[in-house]
Amino acid sequence: MSFSFELAATDGAARAGMLHTAHGDVPTPTFMAVGTAGTVKAMTADAVRATGAKIVLGNTYHLMLRPTAERVARLGGLHKMMDWPGPILTDSGGFQVMSLAKLRKLDETGVTFRSHLDGSAHHLTPERSMEIQYLLDATITMVLDECTKFPATHDEAGASMRLSTRWAKRSRDAFVEREGYGQFGIVQGGVYEDLRRESAAALRELNFEGYAIGGLAVGEGQEMMFGMLDITTKLLPVQKPRYLMGVGTPDDLLGAVARGVDMFDCVMPTRAGRTARAFTSRGIFNLRNARFIDDGAPLDEACTCLCCTRHTRAYLHHLFRAEEMLGPMLLTLHNLTYYQSLMQGARAAILAGEYDAYCARVRAGWAEGGST
Amino acid sequence: MSFSFELAATDGAARAGMLHTAHGDVPTPTFMAVGTAGTVKAMTADAVRATGAKIVLGNTYHLMLRPTAERVARLGGLHKMMDWPGPILTDSGGFQVMSLAKLRKLDETGVTFRSHLDGSAHHLTPERSMEIQYLLDATITMVLDECTKFPATHDEAGASMRLSTRWAKRSRDAFVEREGYGQFGIVQGGVYEDLRRESAAALRELNFEGYAIGGLAVGEGQEMMFGMLDITTKLLPVQKPRYLMGVGTPDDLLGAVARGVDMFDCVMPTRAGRTARAFTSRGIFNLRNARFIDDGAPLDEACTCLCCTRHTRAYLHHLFRAEEMLGPMLLTLHNLTYYQSLMQGARAAILAGEYDAYCARVRAGWAEGGST
Numbered sequence: 001m002s003f004s005f006e007l008a009a010t011d012g013a014a015r016a017g018m019l020h021t022a023h024g025d026v027p028t029p030t031f032m033a034v035g036t037a038g039t040v041k042a043m044t045a046d047a048v049r050a051t052g053a054k055i056v057l058g059n060t061y062h063l064m065l066r067p068t069a070e071r072v073a074r075l076g077g078l079h080k081m082m083d084w085p086g087p088i089l090t091d092s093g094g095f096q097v098m099s100l101a102k103l104r105k106l107d108e109t110g111v112t113f114r115s116h117l118d119g120s121a122h123h124l125t126p127e128r129s130m131e132i133q134y135l136l137d138a139t140i141t142m143v144l145d146e147c148t149k150f151p152a153t154h155d156e157a158g159a160s161m162r163l164s165t166r167w168a169k170r171s172r173d174a175f176v177e178r179e180g181y182g183q184f185g186i187v188q189g190g191v192y193e194d195l196r197r198e199s200a201a202a203l204r205e206l207n208f209e210g211y212a213i214g215g216l217a218v219g220e221g222q223e224m225m226f227g228m229l230d231i232t233t234k235l236l237p238v239q240k241p242r243y244l245m246g247v248g249t250p251d252d253l254l255g256a257v258a259r260g261v262d263m264f265d266c267v268m269p270t271r272a273g274r275t276a277r278a279f280t281s282r283g284i285f286n287l288r289n290a291r292f293i294d295d296g297a298p299l300d301e302a303c304t305c306l307c308c309t310r311h312t313r314a315y316l317h318h319l320f321r322a323e324e325m326l327g328p329m330l331l332t333l334h335n336l337t338y339y340q341s342l343m344q345g346a347r348a349a350i351l352a353g354e355y356d357a358y359c360a361r362v363r364a365g366w367a368e369g370g371s372t
Numbered sequence: 373m374s375f376s377f378e379l380a381a382t383d384g385a386a387r388a389g390m391l392h393t394a395h396g397d398v399p400t401p402t403f404m405a406v407g408t409a410g411t412v413k414a415m416t417a418d419a420v421r422a423t424g425a426k427i428v429l430g431n432t433y434h435l436m437l438r439p440t441a442e443r444v445a446r447l448g449g450l451h452k453m454m455d456w457p458g459p460i461l462t463d464s465g466g467f468q469v470m471s472l473a474k475l476r477k478l479d480e481t482g483v484t485f486r487s488h489l490d491g492s493a494h495h496l497t498p499e500r501s502m503e504i505q506y507l508l509d510a511t512i513t514m515v516l517d518e519c520t521k522f523p524a525t526h527d528e529a530g531a532s533m534r535l536s537t538r539w540a541k542r543s544r545d546a547f548v549e550r551e552g553y554g555q556f557g558i559v560q561g562g563v564y565e566d567l568r569r570e571s572a573a574a575l576r577e578l579n580f581e582g583y584a585i586g587g588l589a590v591g592e593g594q595e596m597m598f599g600m601l602d603i604t605t606k607l608l609p610v611q612k613p614r615y616l617m618g619v620g621t622p623d624d625l626l627g628a629v630a631r632g633v634d635m636f637d638c639v640m641p642t643r644a645g646r647t648a649r650a651f652t653s654r655g656i657f658n659l660r661n662a663r664f665i666d667d668g669a670p671l672d673e674a675c676t677c678l679c680c681t682r683h684t685r686a687y688l689h690h691l692f693r694a695e696e697m698l699g700p701m702l703l704t705l706h707n708l709t710y711y712q713s714l715m716q717g718a719r720a721a722i723l724a725g726e727y728d729a730y731c732a733r734v735r736a737g738w739a740e741g742g743s744t
Binding site for chain 1 (some may be wrong): 686697702
């Protein structure tokens with residue numbers, strides 16, 4: 001099976017598609033659960049599958065430091081190591097080097113840094129990032145880029161984007177083609193339309209298997225993010241998947257899908273689940289709140305996950321108060337299921353040509369709030 | 373279904389039986405996973421079931437303080453709250469009051485104490501303990517007793533045992549009979565044969581549905597514990613189940629089964645799982661040990677659990693080094709599966725009349741050690 005993207009339907013700018021990969025198919029729009037260090041936190045791989053997830057994300061920065069890419073390769077690759085035979089997308093490592101590592105120094109060759117774990121020195125270049133992702137056996141490899149900070153002047157954003165473009169070329173050259181595997185370029189350019197145009201045009205020449213939109217959700221706000229999406233998705237090839245990196249809230253996802261995005265990843269559902277926050281069809285709940293202490297209702301009546309069909313809000317409240325691991329486990333399971341069902345519903349609505357009505361219905365549910 | 377115990381076979385003093393309860397049958401010998409605060413730590417109820425567990429234990433002390441017995445009752449009982457429709461045994465709360473609570477004061481009426489959580493004052497009497505366990509909807513209710521400390525003089529152990537005997541009578545009077553539910557008395561008497569005899573005789577007059585052996589595994593050592601078991605199990609009715617409280621290591625279990633014990637509980641497999649220690653057919657491993665960093669073998673080749681069939685020792689090592697919750701989750705799952713398979717193997721061996729050979733085989737495996 002060659003790596004390909006099949007567009008099944010459009011509804012306005014919103015798209016329903018199917019991504020074909022060496023490790024299986026992914027109906028889009030899709031949300032990728034984040035499996036930072038070779039595990040989606042608080043979840044067995046079976047539990048991740050039970051949420052409806054079809055593709056997960058691994059973080060190159062974390063994995064290159066521990067257990068190391070070479071070790072993952074010796075263990076048969078990330079799929080085998082984490083019991084996830086389905087598609088895996090890995091990031092390039094660049095974003096987390098800049099946010100987590102110590103003594104970072106960026107130059108034309110790449111970025112040198114010291115590990116936040118043990119202080120060891122590393123040099124991440126486009127070529128090394130591609131090698132690491134190859135060793136991890138990533139189904140989808142991301143180019144190494146610099147995530148332009150926000151705010152940035154036009155000059156700063158332009159210089160940063162052009163560095164990313166040069167690295168994208170080197171990343172493309174270093175990518176090892178394999179049947180059913182793909183590589184995505186990343187459009188940068190900050191909040192400047194002309195820079196986004198320049199970036200997209202340069203990347204299109206490299207003919208990636210897909211295109212990510214980077215440098216958003218970094219503090220610019222939802223309105224500006226949506227504005228940049230309106231501009232940027234139009235610059236990308238229709239027949240290739242589009243991935244909005246690191247986004248976001250359920251509302252962000254609905255809005256980005258409306259603007260032509262096919263793929264997402266974010267730590268939000270997993271991180272929120274560990275801190276007692278639940279995304280539901282009635283909005284966001286904090287299960288630590290005392291109002292749930294005697295609430296015998298399911299967390300989300302509209303949800304079919306194990307957390308919602310077998311347990312009560314009162315039990316979840318108890319688990320978080322007692323600091324039991326089952327609290328994070330159940331709420332992560334629920335949140336990921338909610339994100340998946342949100343994307344499944346979006347896909348069905350796009351196929352039916354009623355995506356706007358779907359979004360309105362979902363948002364009305366959030367506005368209605370909890371029943372307690 | 374009335375609460376009953378059916379003896380299927382004996383092999384020496386070892387017994388294979390079947391416990392019939394309102395919430396299902398339990399083949400014995402059996403190990404009860406400890407679900408302290410309404411959850412077996414790091415496990416969904418489905419995962420507990422997948423280990424082969426047929427009965428779990430709940431702790432009255434923890435549950436009476438949080439979420440409270442009355443609240444559990446309002447939520448439909450402990451079975452419903454924790455998604456465990458099978459049998460549940462609850463302890464009386466007495467043991468943990470003495471080990472965890474503050475400002476404990478014991479007198480003839482019961483024990484007064486302050487909660488270790490919020491300092492609130494409580495008075496636990498035999499009658500209140502029975503009421504709490506009734507509210508929790510425990511399939512098996514334990515009498516309130518005093519776990520005699522070790523070492524204790526003959527006088528101390530005698531006075532303590534006689535208080536427990538008086539409390540056992542009050543507990544029996546306060547127990548609400550329900551079809552398929554049972555109550556167990558607890559033999560005390562420290563390490564003194566005459567006191568154990570006196571205790572067992574007095575409890576037999578109360579005609580409990582089962583008998584526990586308390587006050588062991590409190591520092592006396594395995595040899596003395598086995599010696600007291602040799603004496604005590606002979607004092608108990610053949611047609612009633614026997615439960616050795618708070619025990620123990622896999623080797624303790626094999627030896628206690630050989631001496632006529634049918635039921636066990638212990639935090640060891642769950643607690644060990646959270647601290648990277650694995651019980652296996654080749655002995656105990658600490659998965660944090662650096663020797664596992666590149667070990668691509670399954671944790672225990674003889675084990676069919678998800679941890680052993682899907683993952684490597686190297687992955688488990690990685691998860692514990694990275695402090696990922698999946699490490700404790702997988703290792704708890706494995707350890708509980710190991711304990712269950714140990715008891716299942718014991719039952720099959722007793723039924724086949726070859727329990728000694730089974731124990732010899734299992735111990736030889738432990739002695740052989742890991743292959744790496």
